[in-house]
Amino acid sequence: MMAVERMLPVVDPDSAPFWTSCAEGRLTMQRCAYCGSFRWPPNSYCPHCHERGGEWTALEGSASVVAYTVVHQAFDPGFASTVPYVVAWLTLDGTEPELRMIGNIVDQDPERVRVGLRVEAGFMPVEEGLAIPVFRPAVHTRADGIGA
Amino acid sequence: MAEQAIKDRTAVVGIGTTEFTRASGRTVVDLATEASLRAIGDAGLVPEMIDGVVTHFWDPDTVPPRDVIQALGVKQCNYQVYNALGGTWACSAVATAAMAVHAGMATHVLVYRAFNGRSGRPPRRRTAAGADQWMDPFGVAHAAARFGPLVTAYMEHFGVSNRDLGHVAVMHRSHALVNTKAMMGKPLTIEEHQESRWIAYPFRALDCCLRTDGAAAVIVTSVDRARDLRWSPVLVMAVMGGSLSTQYGTLGTSHVWQTNGVHAAPALFTGAGIAAQDVDLAELYDPFTGMCLLHMEDFGLAPEGGSVATIKAGDADLDGNMPVNTHGGLLSEAYTNGLGHVIEAVQQLRMGGVVDDLCEGEHDFDRSRCRQVREAEIALVCSECGDSSLILRRG
Numbered sequence: 001m002m003a004v005e006r007m008l009p010v011v012d013p014d015s016a017p018f019w020t021s022c023a024e025g026r027l028t029m030q031r032c033a034y035c036g037s038f039r040w041p042p043n044s045y046c047p048h049c050h051e052r053g054g055e056w057t058a059l060e061g062s063a064s065v066v067a068y069t070v071v072h073q074a075f076d077p078g079f080a081s082t083v084p085y086v087v088a089w090l091t092l093d094g095t096e097p098e099l100r101m102i103g104n105i106v107d108q109d110p111e112r113v114r115v116g117l118r119v120e121a122g123f124m125p126v127e128e129g130l131a132i133p134v135f136r137p138a139v140h141t142r143a144d145g146i147g148a
Numbered sequence: 149m150a151e152q153a154i155k156d157r158t159a160v161v162g163i164g165t166t167e168f169t170r171a172s173g174r175t176v177v178d179l180a181t182e183a184s185l186r187a188i189g190d191a192g193l194v195p196e197m198i199d200g201v202v203t204h205f206w207d208p209d210t211v212p213p214r215d216v217i218q219a220l221g222v223k224q225c226n227y228q229v230y231n232a233l234g235g236t237w238a239c240s241a242v243a244t245a246a247m248a249v250h251a252g253m254a255t256h257v258l259v260y261r262a263f264n265g266r267s268g269r270p271p272r273r274r275t276a277a278g279a280d281q282w283m284d285p286f287g288v289a290h291a292a293a294r295f296g297p298l299v300t301a302y303m304e305h306f307g308v309s310n311r312d313l314g315h316v317a318v319m320h321r322s323h324a325l326v327n328t329k330a331m332m333g334k335p336l337t338i339e340e341h342q343e344s345r346w347i348a349y350p351f352r353a354l355d356c357c358l359r360t361d362g363a364a365a366v367i368v369t370s371v372d373r374a375r376d377l378r379w380s381p382v383l384v385m386a387v388m389g390g391s392l393s394t395q396y397g398t399l400g401t402s403h404v405w406q407t408n409g410v411h412a413a414p415a416l417f418t419g420a421g422i423a424a425q426d427v428d429l430a431e432l433y434d435p436f437t438g439m440c441l442l443h444m445e446d447f448g449l450a451p452e453g454g455s456v457a458t459i460k461a462g463d464a465d466l467d468g469n470m471p472v473n474t475h476g477g478l479l480s481e482a483y484t485n486g487l488g489h490v491i492e493a494v495q496q497l498r499m500g501g502v503v504d505d506l507c508e509g510e511h512d513f514d515r516s517r518c519r520q521v522r523e524a525e526i527a528l529v530c531s532e533c534g535d536s537s538l539i540l541r542r543g
Contacts, residue, residue, distance in 0.1 A: 007285055072345070104286050110349075
């Protein structure tokens with residue numbers, strides 16, 4: 001297990017299924033059992049039809065960068081050895097409405113990150129039973145050619 | 149929507165600040181008390197007449213109203229607010245004070261923002277709970293990482309460069325040079341901007357606002373009461389103070405880089421009974437150069453993708469068509485979390501105008517010493533992401 005002194009999430013009843021699946025190497029998102037809408041971040045109620053509960057659905061983990069920043073000065077000491085690092089806003093394939101989450105782009109020269117970059121989710125273990133999702137440039141391209 | 153019921157019913161009648169420093173060596177309640185006493189005195193009031201107190205903060209970086217009430221010797225407080233929304237809330241603080249006055253709950257409401265924002269930063273949290281679990285574990289520990297993505301997406305779409313952002317920084321600095329309150333007193337060049345270190349792309353150090361120890365305060369009362377006070381009143385025409393999440397895409401904007409300002413602006417202008425082109429000057433939240441550009445466009449003061457051209461053409465200068473951040477803003481005056489923008493708008497609009505530029509007598513509009521905008525009647529003020537905003541006018 002990697003020793004990473006970053007600020008860790010406090011897992012709560014809403015977020016526990018997400019973090020559990022990350023530890024298992026799967027990117028899952030919450031989907032309303034009633035209207036089928038995806039939602040993020042996790043919440044007890046569907047913001048679209050207001051039904052309580054939902055199903056956690058595994059995604060392929062592919063995503064597109066819609067916005068990003070390259071952090072050069074670590075304001076969190078836990079990231080002091082990580083700079084420069086990329087914080088991206090990512091739209092997740094296979095979600096409707098299309099979900100947007102924040103994630104780090106790794107294994108990629110930060111200077112070469114652009115809006116539209118196609119990425120795939122991976123998982124970085126940070127302590128027993130807890131892994132942080134990370135995103136790497138996609139090896140595969142989508143059938144529609146985006147990211148080619 | 150129609151004009152707001154509160155239109156022209158309340159006024160800002162007093163303003164005050166402490167010195168803005170890098171290490172005050174003073175308590176926050178000391179700073180808050182000084183700025184408050186200055187604002188109360190500026191209005192021609194005495195502390196015993198204050199009956200409402202409003203403040204905002206970010207993290208536990210300030211003192212609550214009860215401490216300031218105690219320090220000022222306020223005898224009866226009818227209304228207080230201690231709000232945690234930080235930079236989004238400066239205009240809401242004024243709006244809240246105006247609402248308390250308009251409702252008849254209070255007569256003279258003090259609004260203050262006080263903190264040792266540079267020397268007294270709170271200790272780092274160890275864990276990220278609630279919404280923070282989607283931010284801090286990914287290295288979003290600072291506003292630059294939180295707002296940088298909006299600006300990067302904007303810049304890529306419109307072909308804006310970091311050098312272009314330098315023009316925003318230079319414009320702000322030129323205004324600060326004729327502001328005796330400003331922390332930054334030396335001219336800035338594009339080259340100096342380009343040589344400053346990267347903080348978080350697209351922001352260099354000179355794209356980022358200052359950090360400041362100090363306090364700012366204003367007094368709000370009814371328009372009728374205002375007529376009896378020291379200065380000509382600056383009337384509150386319209387107020388807005390809502391928010392929707394930006395980073396999760398739930399905002400419902402057309403583009404990822406747009407702020408809540410695109411929603412607030414139409415309602416704000418309608419509420420005031422004016423259009424964007426009626427605004428004579430704008431004091432827009434500028435935590436980063438690029439965020440000022442987004443605010444200019446989202447409030448309709450520059451065409452989409454055109455704010456850099458607006459600034460390069462000099463239209464945001466003191467003699468431009470739409471002067472922006474005439475005090476130097478958070479970038480070059482001080483980090484007052486937005487109350488400084490309100491104070492600047494009030495100075496520009498009231499009889500006699502700006503008091504803390506370098507003019508010794510009447511304003512002569514010589515930009516080496518005078519920062520008074522000509523014929524300033526109506527001002528727009530907005531806070532972070534347009535989450536709160538005000539239209540003020542000369543009374």
